Amino acid sequence: TENSEPGVLSEALGVLRRVFGYDAFRGEQEEIIEHVVAGGDALVLMPTGGGKSLCYQIPALVRPGVGVVVSPLIALMQDQVDALRALGVRAGFLNSTQDLDERRMVEAEFLAGELDLLYLAPERLRLDSTMGLLDRGKVSVFAIDEAHCVAQWGHDFRPDYLALSALHERWPDVPRIALTATATEATRREIAARLQLGDARHFVASFDRPNIQYRIAPKNDPKKQLLELIHGEHPGDAGVVYCLSRKSVEDTADFLVAHGVEALPYHAGLDAGVRAANQSRFLREDGVVMVATIAFGMGIDKPDVRFVAHLDLPKSVEGYYQETGRAGRDGQPSTAWLAYGLQDVVQQRKMIDGSEGDDAHRRRLATHLDAMLALCETVECRRVRLLDYFGQRAEGPCGNCDTCLTPPVTWDGTIAAQKFLSAVLRLARERRQKFGAGQIIDILLGKKTAKVIQHDHDQLTVFGIGTDLSSAEWRAVVRQLLALGLLAVEGEYGTLVLTEASGDVLGRRRDVLMRREPEKPSRARSTPGK
Ligand code: ADP
Numbered sequence: 439t440e441n442s443e444p445g446v447l448s449e450a451l452g453v454l455r456r457v458f459g460y461d462a463f464r465g466e467q468e469e470i471i472e473h474v475v476a477g478g479d480a481l482v483l484m485p486t487g488g489g490k491s492l493c494y495q496i497p498a499l500v501r502p503g504v505g506v507v508v509s510p511l512i513a514l515m516q517d518q519v520d521a522l523r524a525l526g527v528r529a530g531f532l533n534s535t536q537d538l539d540e541r542r543m544v545e546a547e548f549l550a551g552e553l554d555l556l557y558l559a560p561e562r563l564r565l566d567s568t569m570g571l572l573d574r575g576k577v578s579v580f581a582i583d584e585a586h587c588v589a590q591w592g593h594d595f596r597p598d599y600l601a602l603s604a605l606h607e608r609w610p611d612v613p614r615i616a617l618t619a620t621a622t623e624a625t626r627r628e629i630a631a632r633l634q635l636g637d638a639r640h641f642v643a644s645f646d647r648p649n650i651q652y653r654i655a656p657k658n659d660p661k662k663q664l665l666e667l668i669h670g671e672h673p674g675d676a677g678v679v680y681c682l683s684r685k686s687v688e689d690t691a692d693f694l695v696a697h698g699v700e701a702l703p704y705h706a707g708l709d710a711g712v713r714a715a716n717q718s719r720f721l722r723e724d725g726v727v728m729v730a731t732i733a734f735g736m737g738i739d740k741p742d743v744r745f746v747a748h749l750d751l752p753k754s755v756e757g758y759y760q761e762t763g764r765a766g767r768d769g770q771p772s773t774a775w776l777a778y779g780l781q782d783v784v785q786q787r788k789m790i791d792g793s794e795g796d797d798a799h800r801r802r803l804a805t806h807l808d809a810m811l812a813l814c815e816t817v818e819c820r821r822v823r824l825l826d827y828f829g830q831r832a833e834g835p836c837g838n839c840d841t842c843l844t845p846p847v848t849w850d851g852t853i854a855a856q857k858f859l860s861a862v863l864r865l866a867r868e869r870r871q872k873f874g875a876g877q878i879i880d881i882l883l884g885k886k887t888a889k890v891i892q893h894d895h896d897q898l899t900v901f902g903i904g905t906d907l908s909s910a911e912w913r914a915v916v917r918q919l920l921a922l923g924l925l926a927v928e929g930e931y932g933t934l935v936l937t938e939a940s941g942d943v944l945g946r947r948r949d950v951l952m953r954r955e956p957e958k959p960s961r962a963r964s965t966p967g968k
């Protein structure tokens with residue numbers, strides 16, 4: 439960068455200091471800004487908190503014209519614009535929350551060149567009227583935020599984003615910068631193809647967040663486990679707890695409050711006023727724990743979140759990474775803790791089966807879930823696996839995740855797998871029956887429960903052949919068989935069926951290595967008296 443125009447850089451640096459009040463660029467910001475100011479297209483991959491906004495805000499301020507930012511985060515536009523205005527940046531937005539008068543005013547400002555930045559919702563941009571508006575004004579740069587929304591392969595697809603390919607055709611001379619915090623190799627390729635970013639330079643920052651300690655624990659009594667985490671390691675710390683359903687958000691928040699934790703609920707079913715009040719308490723006060731569905735967090739910038747806990751399994755590694763990424767933006771040690779159990783796998787598989795959309799869509803969801811399960815069941819370093827998923831190579835085991843700190847013990851689970859699978863096979867072959875994990879485990883353990891007696895299951899040859907393992911150990915076996923694709927969940931009741939791959943285990947053509955459950959949930963970093 440040394441022999442390219444020094445003027446551009448000093449101008450950008452001047453804006454950074456004068457407008458934003460920062461001393462120096464971070465990471466690749468400088469190179470990205472220089473490239474875009476010079477008129478080049480860019481595809482920027484940076485983890486959450488990496489500093490993506492400046493990458494388009496500064497070019498918008500340096501280049502003549504108005505920077506147009508496409509963002510799906512309508513709820514945040516007002517805040518973003520307010521924050522920029524407080525810095526003296528002339529910013530405005532157009533979205534469906536405004537009335538006609540408000541929109542007209544912003545449009546007039548845009549045409550008069552009285553704006554530096556204009557935020558647009560993607561569904562607005564598609565409109566002919568908006569396209570016409572942009573034609574009549576002068577655009578300095580197009581920024582496409584959350585660019586992974588254009589990828590069908592991703593986990594956050596928005597059809598409105600597909601229309602953004604028109605930008606290049608209609609305004610070939612305006613540089614475009616697409617930004618995202620979540621992109622695997624496949625998603626990145628899809629973004630570049632769909633947005634016609636063939637000539638764009640790719641800037642890929644490291645996705646490693648070394649200060650976050652990743653831990654995935656078997657789920658026993660999740661609320662109690664969470665409380666142990668908070669009391670034991672993070673008393674008085676700010677944190678986010680993610681739950682799948684609104685009801686479990688409420689239950690968990692109540693539970694924490696009853697045990698002296700300053701917890702607040704957040705989900706889409708709450709009144710907008712309550713949501714806003716809870717969010718602002720979380721942001722402004724110290725040590726508030728937000729219990730939320732994944733509706734919470736996009737665009738939230740709180741540097742000192744010390745832990746992110748998941749009480750339910752995320753649907754994808756992208757989601758997991760994004761949500762855990764909200765911990766420790768200040769670089770201080772933080773914890774990402776996930777509790778995961780057999781029921782999560784059964785429930786998510788059922789949700790995929792019952793989901794709307796075509797088969798290809800369901801297959802994509804299943805692939806995302808499988809990757810998440812593989813991360814949960816790995817006996818390798820979690821960070822190595824996580825970075826590998828995003829196409830990045832780690833130096834080696836990280837020393838700051840549960841598998842590094844307390845290496846899991848593996849055991850040869852081939853015989854256990856055979857016992858379980860043959861119980862499923864016998865029920866299907868001899869009785870034309872399908873059952874869930876609970877009943878099959880009871881059969882293997884030789885338990886004469888009412889349901890076992892009712893179905894004469896104590897007469898099966900597999901009855902009582904699994905007493906060498908405990909019920910909890912059997913559940914772990916089932917979970918791992920599901921994760922490995924050696925067993926499948928079917929239908930509304932979560933009944934278990936064999937897969938094609940099951941045959942390899944039953945026919946002794948394949949061994950199954952399993953992860954031994956730790957005696958106690960691993961508690962790696964000790965922070966006595968904190
Ligand atoms: P992202 O959009 O990638 O999640 P942001 O653009 O919101 O990240 O930036 C995250 C935080 O880092 C913000 O508080 C921002 O002001 C701060 N930041 C960004 N760039 C710099 C910099 N060069 N120096 C200091 N702080 C920065």
Ligand code: ZN
Pocket residue numbers: 818819820821822835836837838839840841842
């Ligand atoms: Zn590790």
